[in-house]
Amino acid sequence: MPEDxxxxxxxxxxxxxxxxxxxxxxxxxMMPGTSHDEAERFNFLAQMNRHLASRVMPGxxxxxxxxxxxxxxxxxxxxxxxxxxxxxxxxxPAFQWWSALRRATMEQRQEAGxxxxxRQAGELNEKARxxxxxxxRLELKEGFAVPRYLTAVDHHLMPGSYHTERAPGDVTGxxxxxxxxxxTTGGALGRYNDGGGHAVVAWxxxxxxxxxPKRILxxxxxxxxNVLPIAQAFPEAEVxxxxxxAPMLRYGLARAKSLGxxxxxxxxxxxxxxxxxxxxxxxxxxxxxxxHETSKKAMEQIFAETRRLLKPGGxxxxxxxxxxxxxxxxxxxxxxxxxxxxxxxxxxxxxxxxDLDDLMIKAGFGQEKILHDGVAAVVDTGxxxxxxxxxxxxxxxxxxxxxxxAQKKTMKKTGEAA
Amino acid sequence: MDAFDxxxxxxxxxxxxxxxxLENQDTERLMTIVMALAQEVSVxxxxxxxxxxxxxxxxxxxRADIEGFAPDKAEAAERGAWTQEFIARILRILxxxxxxxxxxxxxSSEQAAKDFQEN
Numbered sequence: 001m002p003e004d005x006x007x008x009x010x011x012x013x014x015x016x017x018x019x020x021x022x023x024x025x026x027x028x029x030m031m032p033g034t035s036h037d038e039a040e041r042f043n044f045l046a047q048m049n050r051h052l053a054s055r056v057m058p059g060x061x062x063x064x065x066x067x068x069x070x071x072x073x074x075x076x077x078x079x080x081x082x083x084x085x086x087x088x089x090x091x092x093p094a095f096q097w098w099s100a101l102r103r104a105t106m107e108q109r110q111e112a113g114x115x116x117x118x119r120q121a122g123e124l125n126e127k128a129r130x131x132x133x134x135x136x137r138l139e140l141k142e143g144f145a146v147p148r149y150l151t152a153v154d155h156h157l158m159p160g161s162y163h164t165e166r167a168p169g170d171v172t173g174x175x176x177x178x179x180x181x182x183x184t185t186g187g188a189l190g191r192y193n194d195g196g197g198h199a200v201v202a203w204x205x206x207x208x209x210x211x212x213p214k215r216i217l218x219x220x221x222x223x224x225x226n227v228l229p230i231a232q233a234f235p236e237a238e239v240x241x242x243x244x245x246a247p248m249l250r251y252g253l254a255r256a257k258s259l260g261x262x263x264x265x266x267x268x269x270x271x272x273x274x275x276x277x278x279x280x281x282x283x284x285x286x287x288x289x290x291x292h293e294t295s296k297k298a299m300e301q302i303f304a305e306t307r308r309l310l311k312p313g314g315x316x317x318x319x320x321x322x323x324x325x326x327x328x329x330x331x332x333x334x335x336x337x338x339x340x341x342x343x344x345x346x347x348x349x350x351x352x353x354x355d356l357d358d359l360m361i362k363a364g365f366g367q368e369k370i371l372h373d374g375v376a377a378v379v380d381t382g383x384x385x386x387x388x389x390x391x392x393x394x395x396x397x398x399x400x401x402x403x404x405x406a407q408k409k410t411m412k413k414t415g416e417a418a
Numbered sequence: 419m420d421a422f423d424x425x426x427x428x429x430x431x432x433x434x435x436x437x438x439x440l441e442n443q444d445t446e447r448l449m450t451i452v453m454a455l456a457q458e459v460s461v462x463x464x465x466x467x468x469x470x471x472x473x474x475x476x477x478x479x480x481r482a483d484i485e486g487f488a489p490d491k492a493e494a495a496e497r498g499a500w501t502q503e504f505i506a507r508i509l510r511i512l513x514x515x516x517x518x519x520x521x522x523x524x525x526s527s528e529q530a531a532k533d534f535q536e537n
Contacts, residue, residue, distance in 0.1 A: 016495035018502055023488045036468060036484050037461045044460040047501040048453075051509065059516040066519055090439070094519075097512060100439040104450040107432075108457060114428040121422035153434030161433070166421040344434045383491075 019046040019186035024383050025179075026191040029258030030131075030251060032116050032124055032175050041112040045183035048105045053394030056098045057335075063094035064331055082324070082333035086341070089334060103342055106157050109183045113176035114159070121172050128171040131254035138253045139267045140246050147244055147270055149295040153344040156184075162222065162245035174223040174251035181225075187384045188377055188399035189225075192259070195377025195387070195399050196288045196319060197229035203375050203403065204284075205233070208315065213237050213283035217309065219271045219302065220244075220290025224252035224264060226319075230286065231256070231264045237283075239264040242271060272301040280311045288319040289401075292351045299351070303363030310408040317405035319375065321396055324353045336395045348396075356404050368406040376400040456508050460501055467497060 022034070022042040034042070068088050072079060079085050089095040117124060132138045146163045154161040160173050181193040189195040204211060213234055218227035221241035231239040241264055243249055249266040256264050269276065271294070285306045291299055306316045324333045333352075340349035357370045376388040377399035387399035420426070440446040465484065471493065472483045489497055506513070518524070525533075 013499060016499050018498045020491075021489050021494035021497070036465060036487060040461040040464040041457060043464070043498070044457045044501060047498065047505055048457075051502065051505045055506065056509070056512055059512060059519070062516060062519050066522075093441075094512075094515070096439040096441070099437075100446050100449055101453065101509075103437065103439070104453050107450070108454060110432070111429045112457075114430070115424050118422045118424035118427055122419070151433075154432035157432040157434075159430040159432045166427075167419065170421075172422065342437050344432060 018050055019043070019182075019385070020383055022046070022182055022187075024187070024191065025182050028192070028255055030124070030127060030171070030175065030178075030255040032120055032179060034116055034179070038112065038116050042109075042180070042183045045105060045109045045112060046186045048101075048108075049184060049394065049397070050186050050392065052098060052102055052105065053397070054392045056101065057394070060089070060092075060094045060098050060335070061331070063092050064089065068092050068095075069331075079330050082330045082337055085330045085334035086337060099338065099342060102338070106184070106343060109180050110157055110159065110176070112183070113180040114172070116179060117172040117175040121166075121170070124171055124175055125167075125169045128250050128254040129169050131257050132250055135253060135257075137265045138249060139265065140249065141268045144244070144246070144268055145270070147272070147294070147298065149293065149298055149347065150244055153346060155293055156339075156343050156345060162243065162248050165247055169250070171247050171251040171254070173245070174248045177248075178223055178225070178251070178255070185397055185399060186394075188379070188387055188390070188397075190377065190379030190384050192228070193225040194229050195379045195384075196401065197226035198378035199375040199401070200226070200286060200288065200317060200319060200403075201229050201233040202378050203317075203373065204315075207373075208407075211284075211315075213314075215282045216240070216284045216286065217242065217277070217282045218286045218288070219306075220287055220293065221248075221252065221266070222290075223248045224256055224266065226288040227264060227286070228256055228259065228261050230284075231261050235263060237263060240277075240282075241266050242269045242274070244268065244270060272298050272305065274305045274309060277309055279308055280314075282309050283311055283314045285310060285314070285316040286319075287317075289321075291318055291320055292345060292348045294351075295347050296350060296354070299347075299354075300359060300363065303359055303365075307364040307408070312408055312410040315405060315407045317403055318356075319401045319403055321352065321398075322374075322402045323356065332395065339396045360404070360406060365406045365408075367409045371403075371405050371407070373403045374400065375403055456505075460504055463500070463504070464497060467500070 022039045072088050150161055150163055158177065162173065164173060166172060178193065181189055214237055216230060216234065216237050216239045218230065218239065218241045221227050221243045224241050227239060227241045231237070241252060246268055249268055253266045294302065310316060321336065336352065337349050339345040360370050438446050440449065468484050468487045469479060472479050472487060476483070
């Protein structure tokens with residue numbers, strides 16, 4: 001036996017195809033420290049998610065095509081919608097095991113992240129306090145009423161969701177969110193989980209050359225990971241990041257400052273009622289993976305507010321996973337719907353089937369051309385996976401999105417469209 | 419401070435009724451325990467890999483060396499590939515069932531035995 005094959009890791013194998021090491025994730029001052037074993041826990045979880053998507057999910061499809069669908073067709077005829085598909089899949093062991101493993105992996109990811117943050121809570125909260133205390137760029141509202149869509153269930157199994165403080169000044173929730181995105185996406189969102197923000201910036205630079213926004217509003221900004229690239233790309237702009245979660249905003253400002261980004265204000269507000277801002281006071285309004293965490297009524301109201309707040313000539317862009325349509329099989333729709341029912345994303349299913357154009361028009365965008373496009377995460381592909389060339393499709397997790405938006409018409413004084 | 423006791427709160431349940439997928443809830447309980455164990459075995463193996471690499475490079479070892487270890491791209495690829503092998507081994511039964519599905523109806527050894535009695 002040749003000497004160099006004596007060790008199993010020296011086997012001749014195809015080039016490694018998988019998530020990068022967790023330690024590549026960007027370390028800003030607010031990022032919790034991870035021990036060797038804590039980092040390895042995230043590595044395992046990233047690999048688990050990848051394995052489920054690349055090796056287990058194809059078995060679900062095979063089971064659907066060879067067992068589930070033929071049996072259904074024989075007994076009741078063709079499937080009529082994605083819900084029938086999902087309910088039939090629920091009875092099949094291939095779907096049951098993929099689901100049980102996916103759910104368990106998500107729960108393990110939460111435990112791993114929470115462990116890291118809770119054990120150093122004192123230090124983290126103190127850092128955030130030092131960076132944000134007395135800073136006018138953090139605007140929290142005493143007695144703020146958290147929207148119902150956040151309190152019903154904890155989104156994506158994150159205990160306490162976006163808004164819970166375990167004690168005054170607590171930032172362990174957002175720190176856990178920041179840490180764990182790597183595990184869920186296999187590093188697909190890049191060093192600072194901001195691949196979505198960079199994608200939006202690239203889209204704007206490509207499609208609106210010369211666009212120089214003075215005021216930018218990001219709704220459902222969370223800890224601001226997607227708004228920071230926008231603030232960096234337009235350093236002259238005043239950027240307002242709005243979220244309902246006080247811990248997210250506190251952590252967000254501290255994190256932005258530790259990354260040297262100074263032109264973002266973090267404001268606690270309900271995106272349905274932005275009356276604190278004047279009509280036509282923003283050049284650009286952005287949401288990135290936010291709408292699916294609201295509700296139908298809320299989304300209608302949010303759309304109306306974006307219309308009111310946009311300056312003539314201003315743009316609104318919403319980034320989400322692709323909409324369900326007649327060109328998408330019921331099977332794929334059912335698989336994408338998994339998050340709605342089993343990963344605490346209750347509005348996910350409705351949001352992805354809703355006629356967004358119709359909603360935009362109802363919100364007052366009847367004069368405008370509704371634009372649709374696709375974007376993929378922009379990351380340092382020397383280190384992180386390139387989303388558009390990755391053939392592994394983990395439904396609902398892929399860092400490639402659908403964009404819907406509009407550019408508000410400039411009106412003549414007579415009130416006619418220019 | 420009790421609110422931040424990791425032993426008490428790291429494994430907290432998210433608000434919202436938990437769905438169970440397997441035919442038998444006990445089986446799913448057991449599966450989640452096994453997968454948590456698999457995670458810890460993976461962590462332990464990587465720690466050993468780190469120890470080996472540090473010793474190979476330096477000839478000495480401190481715990482600070484382990485905590486400060488960061489694999490380069492080639493090392494990360496080797497460790498990543500090991501994890502892929504590990505998970506593939508653990509979840510082998512699911513792969514087998516996919517294979518079975520692709521083959522369609524197969525004869526069992528017992529059936530073949532009966533057949534060979536006669537022919």
